[in-house]
Amino acid sequence: MTKRTLDAPDTGFSSLGLDPRLLDALTALGYEEPTPIQRTAIPPLRAGRDVLAVAATGTGKTAAFALPLLHNIDPTLPPRMRLAALVLVPTRELAMQVAEAIHRYGKPFGAAVLSIYGGAPMEQQIRSLKRGVDVVIATPGRALDHIRRKTLHLDHVKTVVLDEADEMLDMGFAEDLEAILSALPAERQTALFSATIPARITKIANSHLKNPEVVRIERAAIAPGETAKVRQVAYMVPRAHKMAALARILDVEAPESAIVFCRTRTEVDQLTETLAGRGYRAEALHGGLSQEQRDRVMKRFRAKGSDLLIATDVAARGLDVKHVTHVVNYDVPWESESYVHRIGRTGRAGREGVAITLAEPREHRLLRNIEATTKQKIEIGVVPTVADLRTRQLEQLRDQVAELLNAGELDRYRPMVEQLAEEYDVMDIAAAAIRLAARKVESEGEPDEIPNLITRGGDRDAHTPKPARQGRREFAGKVGGKVAKIYVGAGRKLKIRPGDIVGAIAGEAGLGLGEIGAVTIGDRHSIVEVPEDKADFIIAKLSASTIKGKKVRVRRDQA
Numbered sequence: 001m002t003k004r005t006l007d008a009p010d011t012g013f014s015s016l017g018l019d020p021r022l023l024d025a026l027t028a029l030g031y032e033e034p035t036p037i038q039r040t041a042i043p044p045l046r047a048g049r050d051v052l053a054v055a056a057t058g059t060g061k062t063a064a065f066a067l068p069l070l071h072n073i074d075p076t077l078p079p080r081m082r083l084a085a086l087v088l089v090p091t092r093e094l095a096m097q098v099a100e101a102i103h104r105y106g107k108p109f110g111a112a113v114l115s116i117y118g119g120a121p122m123e124q125q126i127r128s129l130k131r132g133v134d135v136v137i138a139t140p141g142r143a144l145d146h147i148r149r150k151t152l153h154l155d156h157v158k159t160v161v162l163d164e165a166d167e168m169l170d171m172g173f174a175e176d177l178e179a180i181l182s183a184l185p186a187e188r189q190t191a192l193f194s195a196t197i198p199a200r201i202t203k204i205a206n207s208h209l210k211n212p213e214v215v216r217i218e219r220a221a222i223a224p225g226e227t228a229k230v231r232q233v234a235y236m237v238p239r240a241h242k243m244a245a246l247a248r249i250l251d252v253e254a255p256e257s258a259i260v261f262c263r264t265r266t267e268v269d270q271l272t273e274t275l276a277g278r279g280y281r282a283e284a285l286h287g288g289l290s291q292e293q294r295d296r297v298m299k300r301f302r303a304k305g306s307d308l309l310i311a312t313d314v315a316a317r318g319l320d321v322k323h324v325t326h327v328v329n330y331d332v333p334w335e336s337e338s339y340v341h342r343i344g345r346t347g348r349a350g351r352e353g354v355a356i357t358l359a360e361p362r363e364h365r366l367l368r369n370i371e372a373t374t375k376q377k378i379e380i381g382v383v384p385t386v387a388d389l390r391t392r393q394l395e396q397l398r399d400q401v402a403e404l405l406n407a408g409e410l411d412r413y414r415p416m417v418e419q420l421a422e423e424y425d426v427m428d429i430a431a432a433a434i435r436l437a438a439r440k441v442e443s444e445g446e447p448d449e450i451p452n453l454i455t456r457g458g459d460r461d462a463h464t465p466k467p468a469r470q471g472r473r474e475f476a477g478k479v480g481g482k483v484a485k486i487y488v489g490a491g492r493k494l495k496i497r498p499g500d501i502v503g504a505i506a507g508e509a510g511l512g513l514g515e516i517g518a519v520t521i522g523d524r525h526s527i528v529e530v531p532e533d534k535a536d537f538i539i540a541k542l543s544a545s546t547i548k549g550k551k552v553r554v555r556r557d558q559a
């Protein structure tokens with residue numbers, strides 16, 4: 001990692017009233033500036049105000065409520081008095097994620113963070129609670145369970161957060177939430193985060209929030225056509241495989257010149273190293289570099305001395321380059337405007353540019369927001385398989401051969417061909433020569449297959465690409481053990497995509513991606529494969545919630 005230098009730009013976090021130890025922790029995590037929701041929600045939360053925030057997953061909302069509440073903890077208090085913050089979340093998966101994030105941010109304070117959710121053994125949770133914790137992240141049902149057993153002591157709680165409040169209501173937690181909120185000290189701070197604000201949320205806010213500061217990030221108007229000349233593709237990739245997926249996509253796309261945007265400087269450094277290791281002329285550009293270093297990197301990129309510029313938004317600000325063929329969003333940008341601004345850097349001077357976005361399944365709402373703002377569809381791409389890569393490499397070889405043929409200057413080699421032609425067919429000779437050239441690429445080792453969330457219709461194996469079936473894609477997960485098929489009463493007509501189904505199951509029922517099998521989307525229904533022993537649980541969870549804002553029929557598939 002690059003050392004922070006004196007003339008590095010201000011992190012932007014310093015004006016939010018945060019403890020300096022937190023600022024250091026954020027710098028160490030590679031955060032360069034607050035996201036819009038952080039910029040607007042942190043100051044009122046630090047001031048002790050109640051907050052009602054409209055924010056979806058992927059906007060940085062976790063840090064927006066986590067950083068302020070860490071100021072209220074006191075690990076020196078006796079265990080029974082220690083619990084200072086309670087965060088309520090809809091699913092086990094989110095509970096674990098939020099706990100992990102708060103643990104990371106809270107390290108310099110020595111914060112003890114515990115997630116409690118249904119399905120895990122009670123005893124272990126009780127033991128941890130007895131030892132004393134500063135922050136509890138809980139699903140409502142389990143939190144209430146502990147409150148009733150008097151194993152969760154709320155008397156000294158200063159902050160309560162309802163995270164993804166609309167989801168909690170959709171899952172039928174309204175009564176549990178009411179009970180928990182009533183059991184909390186009246187003198188407390190309440191923060192409600194929700195992706196949408198339906199009437200039921202307003203009702204909770206009216207009865208449980210005191211004069212809340214309402215935080216919502218207004219969408220800037222985007223002039224139509226601003227992104228018209230850009231082909232936009234998104235790939236749904238689990239976090240763990242993002243780097244390999246991007247490398248593969250770049251190998252196949254073979255961009256002449258690309259900017260890759262990352263969220264943190266840590267990511268910029270890692271990605272630059274990986275891509276440079278794969279033979280790209282890649283350079284890092286982030287706020288940890290001195291102005292002089294940054295100028296040098298940009299100058300080289302402008303002069304086409306590097307192919308890939310891996311950058312944070314902050315560092316790339318003001319960068320004007322004419323020849324960029326591809327813009328890559330290594331993460332979905334926080335704001336639609338930032339997306340538009342980023343991809344506006346390609347597709348200039350009448351040429352078509354390409355914008356590639358890597359999204360985790362849970363970030364599908366951010367993609368939707370972008371589509372709504374730009375009024376353009378983002379195509380969902382299929383991460384190229386090893387076979388695709390091989391095909392592409394052969395195409396590149398063909399182009400190189402054609403170039404050589406056009407350039408002439410082959411006289412030196414003609415006698416050899418003539419000599420071989422006395423004995424062999426000329427076509428065979430050419431094929432053998434190409435095979436020899438192809439071997440060079442192929443001998444570079446068999447690359448790993450990247451687990452693909454979305455593959456071409458019916459192609460579970462992904463080794464033998466078949467032509468894409470129009471409008472039909474499948475989530476290609478494989479489920480171990482006995483498999484059940486679940487029927488979901490929504491399909492193409494409701495614009496359902498595999499990501500919606502996978503996202504709903506992962507989000508509502510807390511399943512890992514490895515536990516979700518093939519998804520088939522029909523006109524009016526979808527079928528998804530899940531482990532038999534979780535089928536009923538998933539049906540219950542999905543039935544209680546909504547998919548794309550609609551209640552849909554969910555049952556076992558009888559076909």
Ligand code: AMP
Pocket residue numbers: 030031032033034035038056057058059060061062063263264
């Ligand atoms: P969330 O919306 O809370 O799920 O956050 C999405 C991702 O953004 C997480 O991986 C965070 O670690 C990351 N993140 C949050 N805030 C920032 C920031 N200010 N700069 C860079 N990354 C961030």
